Amino acid sequence: MRSAEQSESVAAPALRGLLTERIARQLEQEIRAGTPAAGAKLPSERELAQRFGASRNVIREVLRRLEAQHMIDVQPGRGSFVNETPAPGAGAYDAVYRADRPTVRQLIEARIPVEVEIAGLAAQRATPAQIAAIEAAHQRILEAPDPAAKARADLGFHDAVAAASGNPVLRVMLSSIGEMMFEMMLRSNSDPSIGQPGVPHHPEILAAIAVHDVPLARERMREHLALGLRTYGADLDVSLDVMATRHLDRLLDGS
Known part of the structure; x- marks a missing residue:
């Protein structure tokens, strides 16, 4: 995994979306595989930022995307939890x-x-x-x-x-x-x-x-x-x- 300094450089406007996409894909794959399991709490923003060597702003974008896909439920003051049921629709x-x-x-x-x-x-x-x-x-x-x-x-x-x-x-x-x-x-x-x-x-x-x-x-x-x-x-x-x-x-x- 790249250093935080490298990731901050990557997160410049031209490539920020790519870094967000890459981290979101990794978490999506883990959730689909059952790790973390349905109902489980995700690591904090700080912990995810350390894991991926990214800024907390990038991690917030990732969590917003996962929430929009109904994969997680973000609860202010409590954290983010994996949804029990898959997203509805197509x-x-x-x-x-x-x-x-x-x-x-x-x-x-x-x-x-x-x-x-x-x-x-x-x-x-x-x-x-x-x-x-x-x-x-x-x-x-x-x-x-x-x-x-x-x-x-x-x-x-x-x-x-x-x-x-x-x-x-x-x-x-x-x-x-x-x-x-x-x-x-x-x-x-x-x-x-x-x-x-x-x-x-x-x-x-x-x-x-x-x-x-x-x-x-x-x-x-x-x-x-x-x-x-x-x-x-x-x-x-x-x-x-x-x-x-x-x-x-x-x-x-x-x-």
């Missing part, structure tokens, strides 16, 4: 999916039929307000300060397209794999080879939806999702959680 399926340790390739294979259909329906049905929401989501990607924030904004873009499809079932289906999509997006949004000019990305998908070109929207989404099959190399057949953790470590180490 996210509850995440543990079910992860039981078989899905790979990047398997996630892409699942996303293509779902999101190609979503893009086509969005091009057919999107209202001006929904198109504006997709545009705003794309702008948030451009303005994101670090790869972790960019990946979260990327997830928001795909959710905005799903909302524009007018099909709540498809939107919930997509949401149920959201955290795994985030892990893939973390890699995509910090890989220079994926950002090369001419590669079909969000602007092309947005443009097709904006002019209600259904076949083009479907084609652009398919090309966008299939990009990983051509660029991820050996990472394609590594489990998503392992791939994302390794990538976060490389980013934090500056390699």
Whole structure:
């Protein structure tokens, strides 16, 4: 584990989100594994800061994220406790999916039929307000300060397209794999080879939806999702959680 001084340097604005993401992932994995057990009290902010060599401000961000995911209950004056029951909603399926340790390739294979259909329906049905929401989501990607924030904004873009499809079932289906999509997006949004000019990305998908070109929207989404099959190399057949953790470590180490 890096020293506290190194972590404080890493926690500068450009990389602070990455450090928060890395610590949160570690605690999420431990909670899912049952250590600490449901109902148990987490170590104090000070103890967590010492363990991870991070500032208490970073630890507070981590705890806020875990609380938002309903993984812990933060009780002022008492501490943070692991929740007895999993979070409700589509996210509850995440543990079910992860039981078989899905790979990047398997996630892409699942996303293509779902999101190609979503893009086509969005091009057919999107209202001006929904198109504006997709545009705003794309702008948030451009303005994101670090790869972790960019990946979260990327997830928001795909959710905005799903909302524009007018099909709540498809939107919930997509949401149920959201955290795994985030892990893939973390890699995509910090890989220079994926950002090369001419590669079909969000602007092309947005443009097709904006002019209600259904076949083009479907084609652009398919090309966008299939990009990983051509660029991820050996990472394609590594489990998503392992791939994302390794990538976060490389980013934090500056390699």
